[in-house]
Amino acid sequence: GENVEQHPSTLSVQEGDSAVIKCTYSDSASNYFPWYKQELGKRPQLIIDIRSNVGEKKDQRIAVTLNKTAKHFSLHITETQPEDSAVYFCAASISTDKLIFGTGTRLQVFP
Amino acid sequence: NAGVTQTPKFRVLKTGQSMTLLCAQDMNHEYMYWYRQDPGMGLRLIHYSVGEGTTAKGEVPDGYNVSRLKKQNFLLGLESAAPSQTSVYFCASTRPGVYEQYFGPGTRLTVT
Numbered sequence: 001g002e003n004v005e006q007h008p009s010t011l012s013v014q015e016g017d018s019a020v021i022k023c024t025y026s027d028s029a030s031n032y033f034p035w036y037k038q039e040l041g042k043r044p045q046l047i048i049d050i051r052s053n054v055g056e057k058k059d060q061r062i063a064v065t066l067n068k069t070a071k072h073f074s075l076h077i078t079e080t081q082p083e084d085s086a087v088y089f090c091a092a093s094i095s096t097d098k099l100i101f102g103t104g105t106r107l108q109v110f111p
Numbered sequence: 112n113a114g115v116t117q118t119p120k121f122r123v124l125k126t127g128q129s130m131t132l133l134c135a136q137d138m139n140h141e142y143m144y145w146y147r148q149d150p151g152m153g154l155r156l157i158h159y160s161v162g163e164g165t166t167a168k169g170e171v172p173d174g175y176n177v178s179r180l181k182k183q184n185f186l187l188g189l190e191s192a193a194p195s196q197t198s199v200y201f202c203a204s205t206r207p208g209v210y211e212q213y214f215g216p217g218t219r220l221t222v223t
Contacts, residue, residue, distance in 0.1 A: 006153070032210045042216075043201065043214040043215060043216050043217060044154065044214050045214070046211050046212075049211070089154060096142070096205070096209060097142070097159070097161060098144065098156060098159055098169065099156075099212060100156070100170075101153045101154040101155070102153055103151060103153040104151075104153045
């Protein structure tokens with residue numbers, strides 16, 4: 001079955017710097033790659049996603065890139081702010097039935 | 112529109128006790144999911160349902176049972192709780208053809 005690996009497990013950056021989180025997946029049939037943000041004590045919420053027919057997608061300060069050949073995708077956050085501090089999860093899916101999540105990255109943004 | 116709700120929010124069980132977690136959604140979603148979240152392990156799928164009366168196993172189904180008797184509700188049961196089932200449990204739902212999953216607020220379960 002699908003397996004998703006996520007790195008790093010923790011990431012500390014200074015406010016204003018960029019942050020990059022990387023994920024690899026195992027099943028080449030996967031065609032949907034979302035990123036969820038979970039603030040402390042809250043539920044996970046979708047922040048951005050990408051389909052396999054697109055190489056890059058941007059939404060203001062966040063972007064996701066996909067390399068289908070290498071089977072990896074990344075989340076990029078520019079001009080980080082303290083409110084970006086959270087746990088970020090990547091996921092991969094072959095169909096709309098279910099998602100397989102990575103193990104999460106705890107991002108800390110220091111003022 | 113409450114979205115996805117979970118009952119209870121917190122629970123403490125002794126080893127061997129049983130309990131049922133309730134997930135309810137008012138968005139008329141066909142698909143519903145139960146995950147557990149443990150430190151360093153991410154979100155792992157326990158069971159899921161693609162429609163009323165149907166259920167399927169996820170990545171970590173052992174020790175859990177589920178039922179989907181009504182479209183809006185998805186129940187997760189622990190027949191004989193074990194300390195290894197101490198976790199935060201999240202329910203989620205979505206529609207067919209829509210990948211985004213909407214999560215409930217979570218249930219923190221401690222088994223002593």
